[in-house]
Amino acid sequence: MEIIIMENAAEIGEAAGKLFVKAIQKKPDIVLGLATGASPVPTYQYISAACQKGEVSLRDVRTYNLDEYVGLPRNDKNSYYTFMHEQLFNHTDIQEQNVHFLDGNATDVEAECRSYDDQLDKAHIDIQLLGIGRNGHIGFNEPSICFTKGAFKVKLTESTIDANSKYFDENPMPHYALTMGIGSIMKAKKIVMIATGSAKADAMAAMIKGEVTPVCPASILQFHPNVVVYLDKAAAKLL
Numbered sequence: 280m281e282i283i284i285m286e287n288a289a290e291i292g293e294a295a296g297k298l299f300v301k302a303i304q305k306k307p308d309i310v311l312g313l314a315t316g317a318s319p320v321p322t323y324q325y326i327s328a329a330c331q332k333g334e335v336s337l338r339d340v341r342t343y344n345l346d347e348y349v350g351l352p353r354n355d356k357n358s359y360y361t362f363m364h365e366q367l368f369n370h371t372d373i374q375e376q377n378v379h380f381l382d383g384n385a386t387d388v389e390a391e392c393r394s395y396d397d398q399l400d401k402a403h404i405d406i407q408l409l410g411i412g413r414n415g416h417i418g419f420n421e422p423s424i425c426f427t428k429g430a431f432k433v434k435l436t437e438s439t440i441d442a443n444s445k446y447f448d449e450n451p452m453p454h455y456a457l458t459m460g461i462g463s464i465m466k467a468k469k470i471v472m473i474a475t476g477s478a479k480a481d482a483m484a485a486m487i488k489g490e491v492t493p494v495c496p497a498s499i500l501q502f503h504p505n506v507v508v509y510l511d512k513a514a515a516k517l518l
């Protein structure tokens with residue numbers, strides 16, 4: 280695991296943004312696994328700006344997002360589909376048919392999850408971007424008694440509901456989500472994680488220095504051969 284400690288979120292956004300832009304320039308039809316939450320936003324801003332300046336094109340890039348809430352209309356302002364369009368896709372030349380999400384409104388959840396797993400197996404993600412939950416979750420793989428393989432429907436924990444409900448001002452936050460499994464995340468050729476702020480310090484210490492256990496799902500990344508972790512000083516304070 281390569282650990283890069285930087286001053287603040289803006290610096291991380293620039294460094295991680297450059298990493299993605301270079302990777303896209305090198306492989307224009309790259310397959311990216313993408314994350315939501317506040318952590319990747321500066322990175323998305325960097326990629327969007329590079330695209331608008333004509334430094335990079337996302338025309339042939341394919342993306343697979345990690346997770347989606349269950350029961351929110353796709354265009355709801357709090358859906359991860361909307362988040363990704365507002366934070367990244369709408370500012371680039373990516374083609375809509377190249378962006379992929381789990382369907383949080385699927386009537387047959389099992390079929391939806393198996394279909395997403397099949398697509399991921401065929402696509403073979405080049406770089407997976409990750410944030411991390413305060414409790415060590417990645418995607419929406421919450422602390423558990425075992426690591427998950429493929430996509431599944433998850434009941435969100437109190438910690439996650441507490442952290443994310445601030446975004447839901449009108450309607451209550453969904454308590455369920457569909458998420459890519461840990462097995463699929465681990466199949467990505469490279470993983471880039473971003474963690475900022477002191478609320479992530481415990482999770483960072485558990486992920487990097489703790490034992491590998493599904494109680495801290497991100498700890499499995501210790502077994503991945505190509506992980507870069509960008510964190511600011513506050514998130515790194517327990518390392």
Ligand code: GLP
Nearest residue numbers: 315316317318410411412418419
């Ligand atoms: C959500 C997402 C995760 C993300 C996490 C942290 O739970 N499902 O993919 O990593 O939030 O979000 P933030 O970066 O806002 O702290």
